[in-house]
Amino acid sequence: MANHDLTSTSARELQARFCQWSELDKERNEFIKTLLDRISLNEVELDRLKLDFEDQKKSRVQYQSEALGLKRELYESAYRMNRDAYIAMLVDGDGAKFRDSLLQDPISGAAEAAQNIKQHVRHHLMGTPLANEDVPIVARVFANIRGLGNALRLSGVVASDDDMYTFAEHFTNSRAEFDFVNVGRGKENADSKIRRMLSHFYKDPRCKKIFFVACHDGGYAHDLREYMGPPGIETRIVLVETTPAEPALRSLGFPIIRFENVFRDVPLQNESKLAIRNKPMTNSSGQIIAPGQIIAPGQNIVSGQNIASGQGITLGQRIAPAPSITPAQSTTTARSITPAQSITTTSNGGVSTEPSPTYSTAGGITGYRNVTVKPAKPTRRARVIEYNADGLRIDPPVRLPANKSAQDSYRRKCDSISPRVFCNAFYLDKSCPRGNNCDKEHELALTADELAVYRFKARTSVCYNGPGCDSYHCCISHHCPQDPFCGRAGCKFGKSKFGDLHLSKEEMEPATRWTEGSDYPVDL
Template sequence: MPAEFYIPSASFAPRVLDNTLHHCDNFFKRDLELGFELVGMSKTYADRLEAFRKSDAERDALVAQILQDYEELKLKVGEISDDYRNEVASRRMWQAKAATCERELEQAVSQQKQVAVSISTSSQGYGMGKEGGAEAAHQLHKEVQRHLKAIYPDSNVDDWNMQVWETVVQVVLNLSGLATKLQSCGIIMSPNELLAFGRSFGLAQPLFSFVDVGGGKERADHKLREHLRLYLRIAQCKHVFFAPCHDNGYLPVLESYRREHSSRMTLIETRPAEPGYVELGLRRIQMPTLFRSDNLPGGPVKSMPTVALEAPANLAGMPNAVLSPQPKKLPNRTGLSTQAQNAAIMPKAPSPAPSNESNGSSWATIGKNGGSTKTINIAPQKKPSRKYILVNRYSERLDEDLPRTDPAAENRFQKRTETYGKHCNSYHLLGRCERGEYCDYQHGEKLTAGERLVLMHKARSLSCPKKIACADVICPYGHHCKYGGGHCYFDRCYYADTHTMDLEPAKRIYEDGSEEWLPNYLEKSR
């Protein structure tokens, strides 16, 4: 069926057009409104997007700042950690050192105890001279130890291997003044005896000293006061022995110490203590074997003149006999022999003069009828020193050091050598030469003491064939290198085989074969 087309009428068309236009208008109006709405939404999203972008940027910046701050803090924390570890290590190190020092200090305070002995008087219980000084030092050390055992019964004062107790002794005196006084009293024959006594006293014990302060009592007082003040302030000084009881001048000094240091002080009485010392209440002891209990005589002891007396009946057969009266007897410590203290029977002779060889000793002259006289020295004769050699602990010979030579003696010896030739060692040093007149070296006039010392030095530079095995006490030659292995500067030393030997003297071997250990070596090896 063919299609049919509807053709509206003329009246219908305007309405349709109006409706269409109305609908189109509405449509476009809605689209416009929708467009405006979309445009508004678009602006809102853009703003929000921009806001998000700003927020992201701020967040990124914040994160970046946080990361940067974190890295900086991380570095600072690392540095602080390193500093902390260093401080911990340093603190532990110093704590360990402090603990070590405290232990050492406690050990030193508990073990190293010194005993100070200050003496302002002279030892008179022993003979003067070298042997008397050494014996006095030994006995004083022994007495101090004995009293220390009584004062400190719980301490081992004899443990010298640990060197726990060391005794320091100071004898303060006017050497020349005391020597003159002792000589005037007849206790010594020469001031040199007191000098030898003091030197031997100091050498016998390594910490003993014989201090000469010269004339003036205030010098000795000042020295003793300062020593007392020093030792009482030292913690290691366990005890102080002080011998001032014959002089009231020390009472004010001791008064200031007696309250705080009374337990550490002991006074040594040489004679009965003055009342002021008794009132102090300090411990007092006596050492009668070492110190005089009475004062020295006020004036010099003059020798009594020889007086002619009536001869007893038993001397009737001796014409012109004279009885020398017995002088006042002195204590045994004066050193005079008992023969000199007894009466001496002498034939009367015209004013005999003392012999130059007597040196002020007692003497007696015996003669008959004014004839030829013979001088007899009855003073005690000094025993000749025994010859010896020094050896180390392995019995290897050691050479004693020779004194230094005098330049003037060296010049004289050199001129004599240039004039007469080289000197014979055997003749000038030993007093004999087996070759006699057939010797190739110069004998002639004896050398002086200074020139002989020069020759001894030259002979010492020659090597003994037996070296360290030599036992000849008068051998003048060298037996080992005097410089030792560490100090010898010779490329070819004659004593190279002795460079490693022990050079410390340990004992003496005398010419009769007897041996004696050196006290210093024994004390050191204990």
């Protein structure tokens, strides 16, 4: 059939068929070539993937090794943190006072106070790993021991101011982790230390719990507010109430407990002048004694203003001798009512002592006498501190006085006392807390113009507390005095330990204002 087909097919047909088969062969060859090219490319890609795979295997082994190392380090860190875990306790000792029974026997009472603190803390943490005896309790009590001892003596709690020093010494020595720190005079001393230690303990992951004993002072509410956690999450801070906690602290939602056999739950007798002034006086029978009413010397006044104890007399009140008292007895009574000192509270709830006016001449043997009280001196305008929206303190503007003669005279006086320097607190704040113990200049007088130069010079120094300083008495700078227009190369405010202390025009806008004596800021 094939031969017949070939013999019967014309040359043209055969040629056409040949061309057709040639095209098919060409397509087949191109297809085969394409397949071969693709196979070649796949082999190259396969070789690359093999290399990547080998590299991934090596990387995986490396990562697994590093992960194991990190897990080991994490475990060791967690072990060390738990092994070195501790509990902190901060006490504002000026306001949170130990119980009378402990202070009256300062040696054994201090040891008993330390033991009672330990028992209360362990009891509160019962059922948790922190209740373990191996977890130490670090306690810090901050107080002005001299002022506190004086106030306790005047209230009849201790016999001598030195009893407070004895108590503090033995409290510190009762346990290695307990310290009673004497901060000296000054409202900000105890406050600033407690705030710094609170921040330190809270930032330390080893510190698992902080017992904060300062509920008498609402001023701490602002500091504690930043440590509030999300609702439902257990907090690390526990408030310990002594005298009733301030509402501002109660509103924060921290747990509040009491150490019943450690701290006083009532203020000292006549601890607050304001409480005395607002509380009506009553006699021993419970009758209210009105202003101007006649009171015999030695009469018992329930509100704490017992004349014989020298605690004070209501304004406008008259004092009469008892009818049965002889002249000699009257003289003795007059001497006995001479007050030496009265007790007042500082704005942070602590105590201080100050001389009281004498009434020794009131109620003499010659009859009734009116008590004359001098008008109170005008009160000083309360200081203020302003912060911007970022919480950075904004200083009031200051300029170098143009009085060239004052600049020259101030420079000469500085040279005359060199190497000593003028005391900022004495000259700029009118009161040096160190008094005669201060090693800076107090004696040399400065004119008003020289003081203006001095104030400017002081403002060229960086505050050692930085832009978060909260002292109303601070007279140095918390940012560059030239802000917002400082263009000085190498300005020391740009290279402080707090970083760059230059503020822009927007950052110079105050957002909150704190006023001295107020517990809360005002939003501006």
